[in-house]
Amino acid sequence: MLDKLRNRLSGSLLSLGRAAADVGLSPTGWTFVGLWVSFLSAVAFWTSGYRGELLGGLLILLSGFFDVVDGSVARVTGRVSKQGAFLDSTLDRVAEVAVYLGILLGALASPVLVLLALSFSLLVSYTRAKGDALGASLAGVGIGERSERLLVLAVSSILGYVEYGVGLVILIAGFTFIQRSYTASRSLARAPSPAPPAVA
Numbered sequence: 001m002l003d004k005l006r007n008r009l010s011g012s013l014l015s016l017g018r019a020a021a022d023v024g025l026s027p028t029g030w031t032f033v034g035l036w037v038s039f040l041s042a043v044a045f046w047t048s049g050y051r052g053e054l055l056g057g058l059l060i061l062l063s064g065f066f067d068v069v070d071g072s073v074a075r076v077t078g079r080v081s082k083q084g085a086f087l088d089s090t091l092d093r094v095a096e097v098a099v100y101l102g103i104l105l106g107a108l109a110s111p112v113l114v115l116l117a118l119s120f121s122l123l124v125s126y127t128r129a130k131g132d133a134l135g136a137s138l139a140g141v142g143i144g145e146r147s148e149r150l151l152v153l154a155v156s157s158i159l160g161y162v163e164y165g166v167g168l169v170i171l172i173a174g175f176t177f178i179q180r181s182y183t184a185s186r187s188l189a190r191a192p193s194p195a196p197p198a199v200a
Contacts, residue, residue, distance in 0.1 A: 027074035031088050034066030038095035042102025045162070052106060056099075057157030060150055063095060089125075092146060096121055099153070100166075109163040117166045120173035121149055127180040136187035142176030149173055 025033070041059035044052040070088060074080045100118040103109050124144055131138040149169050156165025 025073070027070045027077070027079055027084055028087060030066055030070035030073055031084075031091055034063045034070065035091050035095050037063040037066060038098050042098040045099070045102035045108055045157075046105040048106070053108065053157045053160050053162050056102065056162075057154040057159075060099060060154035060157065064147065064150055064154070067092065089129075093122065093125060096146065096150075099150075103162060103166065109166040113163065113166045113170065117169040117173065120144075120170055120177055121146070123177045124149075124173050124180065127177060127184060131180065131184040131187075134184070134188055136184040138180050138184060141183050142172075142179045144169070144172035144174075144176030 037059055041056045041063060044056040044059060046052070048055060067088075074084055097118065100114050100121075104111060104114045121144075124142065125146065128138040128141075149172065152168050152172065153162075153165045156162060156168065
């Protein structure tokens with residue numbers, strides 16, 4: 001859903017990329033800025049108790065902003081690469097784990113709920129990566145992609161309801177995991193089987 005909105009705002013995002021590129025940081029540099037902001041969000045959840053919910057939620061939104069910036073800078077500067085895409089995707093997972101760890105250590109939600117939310121979130125990412133690798137495109141499938149999950153968590157945190165946000169993430173991520181697994185299975189079932197290796 002948010003990816004579709006991002007496509008509609010492509011012109012504005014390119015302008016943002018040009019402005020950010022003038023700062024002098026590389027796309028990878030902006031990726032690490034977003035990662036560090038995610039770490040700060042985790043620290044806020046961990047150390048500030050319920051007072052940290054507002055700050056933690058705002059920092060999640062800020063990290064999401066930098067996640068948009070790095071891609072925009074890469075496109076504007078012509079530095080889009082497979083290495084950058086791999087690093088960006090990998091560090092996104094690290095950032096997500098850090099945020100949930102902060103919520104867990106801050107005792108802002110049930111450990112079981114945090115574990116389920118994190119597990120389903122990682123499974124959503126895994127199914128897309130595995131599906132894409134096997135030729136079943138899952139881009140845009142489901143309502144629980146990373147951007148949506150973090151937006152839900154950020155808004156609920158700002159409102160002071162982290163645990164409810166974690167619960168909602170479980171629902172949308174779990175549904176998306178099931179939907180992607182079903183979509184990939186149907187797509188791969190229709191794909192032709194590879195030819196057996198020739199016998200010498």
